[in-house]
Amino acid sequence: MVAQKLPPEPKALRVAIIGGGPAGLGAAIALSALPNVQVDIYEKAQVLREVGAGIRIGYNGWKVLELLGAADKITGHLKNSVTHRNGLNGNVVGGTGESSFPLQYQPRRVRRTRLQSGLVSTVPEGVIHLNKGVASIEDIFNGGVKVNFQDGTYTTVDLVVGADGIRSVVRDSIFPDHTIKFTGTTIWRTLIPITSVKDIGPEVYAGTSWWFGTAGHVYFSPVDDKNELGEEERQFEISCRNLVDPATDTTKRFSWGVPATNERVVSHFTDYDPRVREALSRVPEGNWKEFAAFAGPRLETLHGWDKVVLLGDASHPLSGAFGSGAAFALEDGWVLARAIEHTRGAPKGLAKALQVFDAIRSPYYLRMYEYLDGQKDKTQSAQQSSEDQSFEAKLKIRVSSFGGEKFLPWIYHNDIEKVWDEYLIGETSTNGVH
Ligand SMILES: Cc1cc2nc3c(=O)[nH]c(=O)nc-3n(C[C@H](O)[C@H](O)[C@H](O)COP(=O)(O)OP(=O)(O)OC[C@H]3O[C@@H](n4cnc5c(N)ncnc54)[C@H](O)[C@@H]3O)c2cc1C
Numbered sequence: 001m002v003a004q005k006l007p008p009e010p011k012a013l014r015v016a017i018i019g020g021g022p023a024g025l026g027a028a029i030a031l032s033a034l035p036n037v038q039v040d041i042y043e044k045a046q047v048l049r050e051v052g053a054g055i056r057i058g059y060n061g062w063k064v065l066e067l068l069g070a071a072d073k074i075t076g077h078l079k080n081s082v083t084h085r086n087g088l089n090g091n092v093v094g095g096t097g098e099s100s101f102p103l104q105y106q107p108r109r110v111r112r113t114r115l116q117s118g119l120v121s122t123v124p125e126g127v128i129h130l131n132k133g134v135a136s137i138e139d140i141f142n143g144g145v146k147v148n149f150q151d152g153t154y155t156t157v158d159l160v161v162g163a164d165g166i167r168s169v170v171r172d173s174i175f176p177d178h179t180i181k182f183t184g185t186t187i188w189r190t191l192i193p194i195t196s197v198k199d200i201g202p203e204v205y206a207g208t209s210w211w212f213g214t215a216g217h218v219y220f221s222p223v224d225d226k227n228e229l230g231e232e233e234r235q236f237e238i239s240c241r242n243l244v245d246p247a248t249d250t251t252k253r254f255s256w257g258v259p260a261t262n263e264r265v266v267s268h269f270t271d272y273d274p275r276v277r278e279a280l281s282r283v284p285e286g287n288w289k290e291f292a293a294f295a296g297p298r299l300e301t302l303h304g305w306d307k308v309v310l311l312g313d314a315s316h317p318l319s320g321a322f323g324s325g326a327a328f329a330l331e332d333g334w335v336l337a338r339a340i341e342h343t344r345g346a347p348k349g350l351a352k353a354l355q356v357f358d359a360i361r362s363p364y365y366l367r368m369y370e371y372l373d374g375q376k377d378k379t380q381s382a383q384q385s386s387e388d389q390s391f392e393a394k395l396k397i398r399v400s401s402f403g404g405e406k407f408l409p410w411i412y413h414n415d416i417e418k419v420w421d422e423y424l425i426g427e428t429s430t431n432g433v434h
Pocket residue numbers: 018019020021022023024042043044045054055056057132133134135163164165166167168169187291293311312313314319320323324325326327328329
């Protein structure tokens with residue numbers, strides 16, 4: 001009997017993922033599922049700890065979490081009502097109702113730690129290396145990439161995945177001219193027991209609400225599933241924003257999660273409705289974390305050197321715009337794995353995979369940047385034409401211009417598996433194969 005000749009096994013692919021946030025963890029899960037791919041995550045923190053408070057997960061997020069096998073591990077508050085209020089007097093100026101999606105795809109506000117632990121527990125054992133900050137990466141001509149760690153050690157790999165967030169060292173290495181800047185927005189976030197604000201009234205504690213002021217807003221939301229935890233265990237998120245003119249601001253800003261005093265936080269919201277001020281006063285000293293929002297221009301391409309690719313906030317430094325960055329980060333990782341699987345074994349397969357990834361994700365991020373530019377222009381002209389109107393009238397115009405879920409289905413209703421299938425169909429028809 002003649003032995004059947006099997007196709008050669010593709011050479012093992014060594015991948016270093018820099019950063020253990022949603023982008024890095026999602027990519028590790030998706031890439032580890034491919035045969036003959038050796039994946040390691042290098043994370044600078046000593047402990048994987050998510051310092052934000054809550055995070056929104058909607059249809060696009062649940063879809064990709066399902067593909068990664070982590071959706072069932074994550075739960076949170078079902079956002080079945082969202083109210084927009086004039087933060088100065090509490091008047092309702094807008095809001096959204098229930099979602100039409102099946103329950104498992106409806107938007108939820110989730111503790112960030114739950115998203116993180118759901119992902120971490122899905123990453124195969126031994127993949128995550130903590131306390132391994134990356135200092136730089138180097139292109140080894142005709143070879144792989146050298147990853148230099150802050151502790152003086154190094155490793156060499158075939159592919160570097162830059163999932164190291166908005167202040168990406170990997171991005172600095174492949175695109176040294178790209179810079180990010182303070183946007184003018186400062187955010188303070190905390191979680192407190194829901195019981196500590198219950199007596200203020202249902203308009204504060206019962207659902208998700210935005211209280212807008214003249215230079216920012218205060219956001220309230222439960223973050224736990226009523227069906228899972230008793231009231232005593234449930235947490236409540238408060239997230240406040242204040243905007244200053246970045247051109248005139250001279251304060252030193254830190255990007256992510258520094259402690260802030262109660263005095264500092266409440267000083268920005270003294271003219272707000274008494275219910276808002278009361279809720280802020282219930283936060284125990286030492287609980288607030290401050291985040292300065294940084295953003296940068298769009299990258300023309302999301303890969304470099306044919307062996308380095310950027311995912312998540314490193315790839316589109318948008319500073320939390322659209323409130324869906326975790327889903328974008330997870331989608332990036334899943335698509336990267338599909339692209340690598342698709343081109344594996346072909347000549348220059350890795351370089352092709354990065355081009356495929358870029359062909360899918362770059363236009364998507366371009367669309368987001370263009371949308372934001374358009375919104376800026378619209379808000380400016382609406383404000384100019386309503387110069388003589390009251391704060392509340394202007395607020396109503398602003399709130400009605402928000403591109404909510406319904407108006408941005410290409411973001412909030414994105415189904416990344418469908419996007420991939422459509423890419424394959426497009427590729428087949430351009431190659432003339434039917
Ligand atoms: C105020 C605010 C609210 C938001 N709300 C939402 C929301 O409701 N829903 C949502 O989906 N998204 C939201 N986002 C966006 C979301 O948080 C981010 O898009 C998401 O965390 C991006 O994931 P990431 O893995 O790309 O980056 P990150 O979460 O920033 O993770 C990067 C990781 O890389 C590590 N790292 C950095 N440098 C190095 C290095 N040199 N070496 C090794 N490791 C390194 C970091 O320690 C970190 O663990 C919000 C963002 C902001 C600012």
